Amino acid sequence: MTMSRAPAVSVLVAALVLALDPIASNGSDSEAAPVAAGKGEGVTLRDLARGDHLLIGTAVDMAALASDATYKDRIATEFSSVTAENVMKWEAVEPQRGHPDYTLADQLVDFARQNDQQVRGHTLLWHNQLPAWLTSGVADGSITATDLREILREHIFELVGHFRGKVYQWDVANEVIDDSGNLRDTLWLQQLGPGYIADAFRWAHQADPRVKLYLNDYNVEGISAKSTAYVELIKQLRAERVPVDGMGIQGHLGVQYGFYPATAVAANMQRFLDLGLEVSVTEADVRMILPQDNAKLQAQAQGYSTLIMGCLLVKRCTSFTVWGYTDKYSWVPGFFSGQGAANLLDENFQAKPAYEQMRAVLMQKG
Ligand code: G3I
Numbered sequence: 001m002t003m004s005r006a007p008a009v010s011v012l013v014a015a016l017v018l019a020l021d022p023i024a025s026n027g028s029d030s031e032a033a034p035v036a037a038g039k040g041e042g043v044t045l046r047d048l049a050r051g052d053h054l055l056i057g058t059a060v061d062m063a064a065l066a067s068d069a070t071y072k073d074r075i076a077t078e079f080s081s082v083t084a085e086n087v088m089k090w091e092a093v094e095p096q097r098g099h100p101d102y103t104l105a106d107q108l109v110d111f112a113r114q115n116d117q118q119v120r121g122h123t124l125l126w127h128n129q130l131p132a133w134l135t136s137g138v139a140d141g142s143i144t145a146t147d148l149r150e151i152l153r154e155h156i157f158e159l160v161g162h163f164r165g166k167v168y169q170w171d172v173a174n175e176v177i178d179d180s181g182n183l184r185d186t187l188w189l190q191q192l193g194p195g196y197i198a199d200a201f202r203w204a205h206q207a208d209p210r211v212k213l214y215l216n217d218y219n220v221e222g223i224s225a226k227s228t229a230y231v232e233l234i235k236q237l238r239a240e241r242v243p244v245d246g247m248g249i250q251g252h253l254g255v256q257y258g259f260y261p262a263t264a265v266a267a268n269m270q271r272f273l274d275l276g277l278e279v280s281v282t283e284a285d286v287r288m289i290l291p292q293d294n295a296k297l298q299a300q301a302q303g304y305s306t307l308i309m310g311c312l313l314v315k316r317c318t319s320f321t322v323w324g325y326t327d328k329y330s331w332v333p334g335f336f337s338g339q340g341a342a343n344l345l346d347e348n349f350q351a352k353p354a355y356e357q358m359r360a361v362l363m364q365k366g
Helices: 007-020 022-026 045-050 062-067 069-078 103-114 132-140 145-162 187-192 195-207 225-239 262-273 294-313 353-365
Strands: 055-060 081-084 118-125 169-174 212-217 246-249 252-254 278-289 317-322
Touching: 045 055, 045 069, 045 353, 055 062, 055 069, 055 118, 062 069, 062 103, 069 103, 081 103, 081 317, 103 118, 118 145, 118 195, 118 278, 118 317, 132 145, 132 187, 145 187, 145 195, 169 195, 169 246, 187 195, 195 212, 195 225, 212 225, 212 278, 225 262, 246 262, 262 278, 262 294, 278 294, 294 317, 294 353
Parallel strands: 055 081, 055 317, 081 118, 118 169, 169 212, 212 246, 246 278, 252 278, 278 317
Antiparallel strands: none
């Protein structure tokens, strides 16, 4: 059950924002405030967030979890939520049509149970990391639109059913709107039309009526054409009584792009709360053009700070997940040449200013 924060608390957090978030006070991040020195040594993010009824999570690289004890141990102690970075995606759970394989996903769920953690499900429906048999079948016409809708229905019932009662939030539909605010022109839209989104949510709800069902996307941290398109989509879905419960704000940021102030993040989040939803930050990281330097690290800390403060400024931001927590394992260098250092800890698991800033915000608030 998600406890809402008392209204009075938001006043405290607003004061915190002004104290710790220079972007809010002077509108720019060029003079990043010095990061609050770490206090309360040894107290973890999950402990600090517990008082706010906030789950703090990380995406998990299952290969690293199996091979790197330091990586594994830190996840076990630092976080109260885990997300499969890749092993719950369709290509991973059904590499062969009709032959689901949950081996690695089940290992993550077991790990979470052993460490008193909750599991975010990621993701039922996306245009990336689809199994080859599906994409090739659609491409060569051997899978018709009618077949595809049934295949999607079966996939959702199978996957959500397998993890019924073990997952607290599912990213049902991932990245379905493009940066212009239009429905993304994917195989799903082309073959099934816009109704595929409502179908996916209805099927997921039938498969597990208790799990919270999310839309999830990047570049929706502040008020923009894209985030406003999601507001309109959700209004339409809710009018059709489609069971959509939450908006996932991925939070993939870059120092070189600057950041929305925490108050702007919160104002955007509030739009989703006003529709009756909850929100979560689902994939936070703040990359930079290498080499890193102190100015970039301080700016990175403010980037993380705007997201966690935005989450704390609203009543129903239920979880805050980083997309990996150490620079030793990150998707960024492979996708953005010359960029990296996106995470809270460095490649030697040492705290960066961003980690200390996250602690400082949670400590002031808690
Ligand atoms: O599993 C294969 C392996 O067999 C092969 O040897 C290797 C080399 O080609 O590739 C492996 O697959 C990689 C997969 O991650 C698993 O590691 C893919 O190439 C690689 O493209 C894939 O990248 C993932 C990416 O999504 C795909 O778009 C990243 O790890 C993952 O962090 C990233 O996560 C996404 C979220 O799901 C949605 N939001 C955006 C976020 C960042 O793109």
